[in-house]
Each structure stands twice: as structure tokens, then as C-alpha cells.
Amino acid sequence: MTQEKNITPASGYLILGLQILMIVGAIILIINGMIRYAFPLGIIILLTLPGFVLVNPNGSRVLLLFGKYIGTIKTNGLFWVNPFYSKKKISLRASNFDSERLKVNDKLGNPIMISTILVWRVTNTYKAAFEVDEYINFVRVQTDAAVRKLASMYPYDNFADEGVDEDITLRSSVNEVSDALEKEVQERLSMAGIEVLEARIGYLAYAQEIANAMLKRQQATAIVAARHKIVEGAVSMVEMALDHLSKKNIVDLDDERRAAMVSNLMVVLCSDKDVSPVVNSGTLNH
Incomplete structure (x- = not known):
């Protein structure tokens, strides 16, 4: 036998009823002084008592007879089996x-x-x-x-x-x-x-020995990624500003002033702190 075998033994309620009748009969015999007749009933009751098996829902009992696998009871209820069976309880619950x-x-x-x-x-x-x-x-x-x-x-x-x-x-x-x-x-x-x-x-x-170092590494990676996005956005905004100024002829910028404007805008847009503006009350050359 190498596979599971499901079995359904005899109902234990019938045997339980018979045991109750035998117990009542043994008591009556003892009261009437016929102890020698009550003694065999007591032996039968004791021998059949280990045969009762109670299986709860989602439970099972594996039955063995002197090392030989007999089968598995998976049906819940009260059953009666050979009293010489050994019964191993295995739960089927999660x-x-x-x-x-x-x-x-x-x-x-x-x-x-x-x-x-x-x-x-x-x-x-x-x-x-x-x-x-x-x-x-x-x-x-x-x-x-x-x-x-x-x-x-x-x-x-x-x-x-x-x-x-x-x-x-x-x-x-x-x-x-x-x-x-x-x-x-x-x-x-x-x-x-x-x-x-x-x-x-x-x-x-x-692990604890590298946790702090890895945390700093993750933070540095996040900061670099954020800065990369900021720079990309700032370059796009500066390019858009210069295009609008050029198309609308608001101001004519040479290469030097264009470079200065780009530098100022990049500082303002990429800085992680608020920028303090400086107002120039003179001319463009001073």
C-alpha cells in the first residue's frame, strides 16, 4: 500500500447503544448476585471500548493494524473499528x-x-x-x-x-x-x-550591519533621480523662455547676455532654496 485509502467504518452509535444495554445488564446481574455472568459482559465492554473513533469536521484518522496501513477515515462522526487498530490523528484544516x-x-x-x-x-x-x-x-x-x-x-x-x-x-x-x-x-x-x-x-x-549604508545609498539614488528630473524641466523652461522672447521681439540679447540669462534662470529653477532677487536700476550695460 503506497496510496491513501479512504474508508467509512461502522457507525459508532449502534455499538454505543449495545454497550449501554450490556452495562445495564451487568448491573442487573450484579444486583441479583449473578456476578459470574456479569464478569464476561464487563470484559466485552472493556474490549470494545477502544474501538470508538471520533472524527471532527476537517479531521482524519489514519488506521494501522500491527504496522499495516488499513485506511483513513475522513468522514466526520462517531465510528467503531477494530479495537486493535492504532489511530493517528491528522488535521485537514488550513x-x-x-x-x-x-x-x-x-x-x-x-x-x-x-x-x-x-x-x-x-x-x-x-x-x-x-x-x-x-x-x-x-x-x-x-x-x-x-x-x-x-x-x-x-x-x-x-x-x-x-x-x-x-x-x-x-x-x-x-x-x-x-x-x-x-x-x-x-x-x-x-x-x-x-x-x-x-x-x-x-x-x-x-541586515543590521549594512542597513545604514544601504539607506544612505537609496537616499542618494533618489536625490540624483530627482535632480535629473529638475534639470530636464529647467532646461525646457529656459529654452521656452528664450524662444518666446525672440519671437515677440521683447528684447534683443547678444550671446553674452543670453548666457547670463540662461545662467540666472538655471540657478533660480534648480536651486533647492528660495532665491533672493537683485533689482538692477541702471542700464543693461551697468
């Missing part, structure tokens, strides 16, 4: 697993802290019970291994100064990384009969 924060290296070798949130459930009780040892611990170990592998496949972020131009990064590509993580974890847990319902990154940050 479970959450929040892994510890692991310190790993990303694709560029930067140390990062990462954790994952996993939602899983057992779909094959035979594999969960017999293919692996302690399937809950198996989920923890394999999830950590999958997270370590995933972190080494992608960079934390894109940095132009290192020539990194990845389409998928751990920080920005949340959906793509989650899909890759879910696929990786599912491949590892399939041998245990476990289905992965959801897998996503729960925590992601640079």
Missing part, C-alpha cells in the same frame, strides 16, 4: 506558518533578513504519516530552505551604479517573488502530501 527571520545573502551577496508566511494543509494523509518523519517539522525545515534558495536568486533592489538591471527584485516584485516562492515550497512539500495555499514574504530588510 494551517499558518510564520517562519523565523533568516539572515541570507541575496543575488549580489548583500546580507538581508527575510521571513515568509505560509498557508498549507494536508491533502494526502498516507504521505503525511508515512513518507516523512513529523510532517509539521518537515514543513518548517523545507520552507526555510526554500526561502534561502529564493533569496539567492534575486537581488534586493536595482542599483544603477552596479549595473544591476533585474526585472524581478525582492523589494519591488512582490507578486512574482511570491509566485516563485509558492512554486518552490510546493515542490518540496509535495512528497509529504501537503498542498501550499499561499506563500509570501512576511519580512524583508537589509
Whole structure:
């Protein structure tokens, strides 16, 4: 037997009713002084009592007879089976697993802290019970291994100064990384009969020893990008101003005055502080 076998044993309510009748009969026999007749009933009651099995909704019981797999009960209710069966309880409910924060290296070798949130459930009780040892611990170990592998496949972020131009990064590509993580974890847990319902990154940050340096690096990258946009806008505005002055013949500027005007406008438009104007009350030459 290498596959799960679903079985539905006899109803436990019928056996429970018979046991109640035997208990009442044993009591009557004892009261009437016929203890020797009540003793066999007591033995029968004790022998049949371990055969009761209670299965809750989204629960299961794996039955074994002296090491031989008999089957799995997935139907909820009260049942009665062979009293010599051993019964292993396996939950079929969805479970959450929040892994510890692991310190790993990303694709560029930067140390990062990462954790994952996993939602899983057992779909094959035979594999969960017999293919692996302690399937809950198996989920923890394999999830950590999958997270370590995933972190080494992608960079934390894109940095132009290192020539990194990845389409998928751990920080920005949340959906793509989650899909890759879910696929990786599912491949590892399939041998245990476990289905992965959801897998996503729960925590992601640079390791403490490089966190401050990387924060400054990100800030510098953002400042450079912002300045680049400001300069592009300022050049367009200066070009537009000179074109309008030239078309409307408001003022005739030679090359020297044009250069001075461009310089002043660029200072005004690109400065990160308010500019104090200076009023010239003289002529254009003074």
C-alpha cells in the first residue's frame, strides 16, 4: 500500500447503544448476585471500548493494524473499528506558518533578513504519516530552505551604479517573488502530501550591519533621480523662455547676455532654496 485509502467504518452509535444495554445488564446481574455472568459482559465492554473513533469536521484518522496501513477515515462522526487498530490523528484544516527571520545573502551577496508566511494543509494523509518523519517539522525545515534558495536568486533592489538591471527584485516584485516562492515550497512539500495555499514574504530588510549604508545609498539614488528630473524641466523652461522672447521681439540679447540669462534662470529653477532677487536700476550695460 503506497496510496491513501479512504474508508467509512461502522457507525459508532449502534455499538454505543449495545454497550449501554450490556452495562445495564451487568448491573442487573450484579444486583441479583449473578456476578459470574456479569464478569464476561464487563470484559466485552472493556474490549470494545477502544474501538470508538471520533472524527471532527476537517479531521482524519489514519488506521494501522500491527504496522499495516488499513485506511483513513475522513468522514466526520462517531465510528467503531477494530479495537486493535492504532489511530493517528491528522488535521485537514488550513494551517499558518510564520517562519523565523533568516539572515541570507541575496543575488549580489548583500546580507538581508527575510521571513515568509505560509498557508498549507494536508491533502494526502498516507504521505503525511508515512513518507516523512513529523510532517509539521518537515514543513518548517523545507520552507526555510526554500526561502534561502529564493533569496539567492534575486537581488534586493536595482542599483544603477552596479549595473544591476533585474526585472524581478525582492523589494519591488512582490507578486512574482511570491509566485516563485509558492512554486518552490510546493515542490518540496509535495512528497509529504501537503498542498501550499499561499506563500509570501512576511519580512524583508537589509541586515543590521549594512542597513545604514544601504539607506544612505537609496537616499542618494533618489536625490540624483530627482535632480535629473529638475534639470530636464529647467532646461525646457529656459529654452521656452528664450524662444518666446525672440519671437515677440521683447528684447534683443547678444550671446553674452543670453548666457547670463540662461545662467540666472538655471540657478533660480534648480536651486533647492528660495532665491533672493537683485533689482538692477541702471542700464543693461551697468
